[in-house]
Amino acid sequence: MKSSRRTWLRNSLAAPCSLALAPLLSLRTGLAAAAAAPAYAIVMNSGEASVSVIDMATRKVLRTLPTLREPSHWALTPNRKELYIADASGNALFVVDPVKASAIGHKTIADPYQLGFSPDNRYLVVNALRLNHVDVYRADDLSLVKRFAVGKMPSHLDFAPDSRTSYNSMQESNSLVALNLTDMSVRWTTDVGKTPAGVLWHKGKVLICVMGADHVAEVDPANGKVLRKIKTGVGPHNIFLAPDKKTLYVSNRIGGSLVALDADTFELRRTYPFRAAGPDDIAIAPDGKIWVALRFHEQVAVLDPESGKYETIDVGRSPHGIFLSTQLAHTGPITAEVL
Template sequence: MKLSRRALLGGGLAVPLGLGLSPFLALRSSLANAASPSIAIVMNSGEASVSVIDMASHRVVRTLPTMREPSHWALSPDRSKLYIADASGNALFIVDPRNGTSLGHKVIADPYQLGFTPDQRYLVINALRINYVDVYRSDDLTLVKRFSPGEMPSHLGFSPDSRWSFNSMQESGTLVSFDLTNMTIRWKSELGSTPAGVLWHNGKVLVCVMGSDHVAEVDPVTGDVLRRVKTGVGPHNVFLTPDRRTLYVTNRVGGSLAALDAATLELLRTYPLHAGGPDDISVAPDGKLWVTLRFREQVAVLDPASGNYETIDVGRSPHGIFLSTQMSRPGFVTAENL
């Protein structure tokens, strides 16, 4: 189903199921999730819209308007709200993650990438256009600290104990680490051209260096680059599967998806996606990968065993993707921990 294009108006994270809820409310939420059809929520950055897809039929069932540029998402600590960052629209759009209906929006300065700390104390937002990293209280979204660490803050990740954040600066070519206990900058590390996706993995920090062909493995204490792992041209983001056995890297420039052994970072397989500009991924319960294709206005549903995939037409420049099936998983659920 092809969506009509809207005129342009201009120019993830960790929460155990039922945290902060009574057992009854947690059970009721679980039953409600089970009763709802499984959906995919896709952020169309170039069309100021969000596509809601029925996962069983692969059909777009609803299109939600946003302000200008929806990009990434984060679940609220109680999992009742999906926050969608609308950068140049200066808003967080709020969507029910179970059924994809709109719950309104909140004015926030230039939210591009965002994530709750693992202890759910803070929501950290990268404001890519205005060059800020903002730290908000997660309970009422009041601003706690504003950093100006470099140009074009892009992606972010956290240490498991919530003490440190790691934020890539695309235009500055750096990875910056913040101490969230005393709100200071710990270090800045030169990585190369256009660093993007960030993931804490096995005690190290993985960073996609999009202006190159590799992912950098960084020491979280010193900021030193320990090694560089080739994945393909223009690696943009990195994702860990639920079984923690495979890392997937979207090579946006090269139009491919790389599968790495999560233990060794050895390249296992490359999946061609025909210049589609793969960006973000979610994994369905059947093991298929739902991949946004920025350059083709589509989502690919890929079988990693065969390499075959089918596509679903969405809006212009699809970016972040959330599957409601992620709601049933216990533990740490973010955009990068699939």
């Protein structure tokens, strides 16, 4: 009897600790599963309503998944179980298993072009480029919380680390808008130059690609004031922070190059030319190779940043967003801007 009582007491005392460890064990299990699975590149072909699934080891397209109309960008759900692919004029999220790179289904949503989960995982913010509004949804059930009509052609977005503000570029309005996610109001709107696109929060400032010019604008998040212009090349479209946090990559879609900037000083380190291929979104593999969607060439390039040489893989028309399943091995939030 005493032995049974000791066993019961020991198990009872251990239970709270086991419960506390459950989320950590779940994360470890998920990371282990991702590491054991084949590595896939998932490429969104905006021009032909499809997603190409590439075996990262062999560089071969394994299959093509049909979407409704116009797949563009992606967002990984907070639990990492689903990859939401924005199917803009299809008015849907195309849902993919990020480990198996297989289709799960669609969720109806108005004109999603660029999208992202707030860092606190409370909201999913969606830029509806064609319909000229920004939508804020609850992340858990995708119910609409607020619709903002704040400019023409909402394009890209990023968040303040405290989740209180979303920064959204308005391509046709030449502006950047700061949206207060606490009380669902507009903090400020500022003119940043012709045809702004990619947005990134970086070291307490907001960086925005000015596609109608040749630079990235650094903006004060408190008031929207443009602090300086960082020249990168003709037609900068999007900006990404490397995993080591030491390099910023900017894709000059019009000028046909990818440039590497020092993440602290913004000094131009290197330019990688892609001629008239229209480099767009990128992703970085564990081996350091940079996967680049070539928007105008129906190809994805796999770039060796040391040698500057690259190989290409044929995909669908107008490849746009790109997700690597190897990113699932990273801890912390995974977004398209922070690789």
